[in-house]
Amino acid sequence: MSRRALARVGSRRIATLAALLAFATLAMGAKRPPGLGDVSDVRTWSYPTFTRVVVETTRASRGALRHLAANPAAGRGERLYVDLPGIWVGAGVDPIRVRDGLLDGVRLGQNTPRTTRLVVDLSRYSRHRLFFLSAPHRLVLDVYGPRDGKAGRPPPAVSPPGRKPSPRRSVPVPSMSVGRLPLELRPVQKVVIDPGHGGKDPGAVGLNGLREKDVNLVVAKDLAERLRARGFDTFLTRTGDETLSLEERTARAEGAQGDVFVSIHANAARRRGAHGIETYFLDANHERHALRVAARENGIAPSALDDLQRTLADLRVGEVGSYSQALARAVHPELIRGVKASHGSVRDLGVKRGPFYVLFLSSMPSILVETGFVTNRSDARRLGSRFYRNVLAEHIARGLSRYRSERALQLARDS
Numbered sequence: 241m242s243r244r245a246l247a248r249v250g251s252r253r254i255a256t257l258a259a260l261l262a263f264a265t266l267a268m269g270a271k272r273p274p275g276l277g278d279v280s281d282v283r284t285w286s287y288p289t290f291t292r293v294v295v296e297t298t299r300a301s302r303g304a305l306r307h308l309a310a311n312p313a314a315g316r317g318e319r320l321y322v323d324l325p326g327i328w329v330g331a332g333v334d335p336i337r338v339r340d341g342l343l344d345g346v347r348l349g350q351n352t353p354r355t356t357r358l359v360v361d362l363s364r365y366s367r368h369r370l371f372f373l374s375a376p377h378r379l380v381l382d383v384y385g386p387r388d389g390k391a392g393r394p395p396p397a398v399s400p401p402g403r404k405p406s407p408r409r410s411v412p413v414p415s416m417s418v419g420r421l422p423l424e425l426r427p428v429q430k431v432v433i434d435p436g437h438g439g440k441d442p443g444a445v446g447l448n449g450l451r452e453k454d455v456n457l458v459v460a461k462d463l464a465e466r467l468r469a470r471g472f473d474t475f476l477t478r479t480g481d482e483t484l485s486l487e488e489r490t491a492r493a494e495g496a497q498g499d500v501f502v503s504i505h506a507n508a509a510r511r512r513g514a515h516g517i518e519t520y521f522l523d524a525n526h527e528r529h530a531l532r533v534a535a536r537e538n539g540i541a542p543s544a545l546d547d548l549q550r551t552l553a554d555l556r557v558g559e560v561g562s563y564s565q566a567l568a569r570a571v572h573p574e575l576i577r578g579v580k581a582s583h584g585s586v587r588d589l590g591v592k593r594g595p596f597y598v599l600f601l602s603s604m605p606s607i608l609v610e611t612g613f614v615t616n617r618s619d620a621r622r623l624g625s626r627f628y629r630n631v632l633a634e635h636i637a638r639g640l641s642r643y644r645s646e647r648a649l650q651l652a653r654d655s
């Protein structure tokens with residue numbers, strides 16, 4: 241063997257050794273490159289039609305999602321993965337077992353010294369939704385399965401190890417989707433009411449120290465009572481002065497399995513003259529004003545607006561969007577009519593499209609009602625009065641009744 245060949249073999253050996261060493265240090269979590277962020281939390285929530293995975297990181301990181309088909313020969317199931325640059329988990333975090341019929345589990349590992357890979361092992365899959373939020377930085381991945389065994393692709397046939405895969409093997413639809421009709425067939429019975437903010441988050445603070453969180457809660461509780469009197473079932477995301485993270489808030493809402501979601505808020509503006517009522521539904525096509533309101537309600541700085549818009553660019557509102565719009569168009573005019581009748585005048589700011597996190601984390605038809613400006617003298621006086629709050633609750637309830645009737649008529653026509 242020539243010297244040159246020897247050197248080549250030698251260097252290859254060294255390269256292999258270096259790779260092994262790199263892997264070993266990675267596996268032991270020893271050598272951490274500088275300047276990386278950490279994974280601070282991983283959570284999953286299982287709902288009737290989807291599973292949500294949230295990975296919280298100490299710095300912003302974005303990656304595209306890839307889908308891998310099942311490879312029964314290699315003993316690998318269908319999975320999704322996202323690479324997160326600039327994030328360190330070292331030896332990894334313990335795999336999370338989900339096993340809810342949709343997701344098998346969630347794993348995180350160091351894929352390269354500067355990239356962490358999130359792997360989601362799937363049991364069933366039809367589509368997903370991925371977006372990135374800030375404050376705190378996190379990835380939110382919603383994985384949807386075939387609904388009631390009708391939509392989407394059939395579940396993959398993954399055989400236990402050691403057995404030959406049989407492509408005809410049928411996998412029973414898990415019981416989690418039983419008893420839950422799809423959106424277009426469901427009558428409106430249960431209303432999830434979300435009093436915005438709470439606890440450490442006062443929301444907008446206006447004239448005479450009027451705090452939005454207090455106004456929202458009073459109106460929401462009153463609304464719940466009036467809805468129950470009309471035969472609705474209700475659920476409140478909070479019933480006291482409680483701090484709720486966005487995920488906790490929406491986890492409660494989704495867990496309640498409501499048919500519609502109504503978030504109650506009050507507005508604020510730098511311009512003291514701004515006043516009136518506006519109702520939002522989720523849509524990526526929004527105007528500049530809606531973006532400002534959404535930034536405030538989402539708790540993000542105006543400087544993070546670009547990030548919000550990027551998130552929205554990835555967002556597909558889907559079928560739920562048209563129901564949300566119909567819901568807004570049923571509630572808003574009723575609310576304006578009611579306030580006009582009781583108070584003589586009201587500024588109708590209209591039904592608008594806006595990028596609100598709380599709305600796009602919801603799988604129900606959803607609206608967000610801005611009941612007035614705490615920063616405007618006349619609106620603040622109204623919002624502080626019991627009479628005005630009663631009028632708000634009464635007419636939002638009437639609007640919801642109207643939506644329920646519209647949906648019932650439509651269902652009767654379609655059947």
Ligand SMILES: [Zn+2]
Nearest residue numbers: 436443505506
């Ligand atoms: Zn608010």
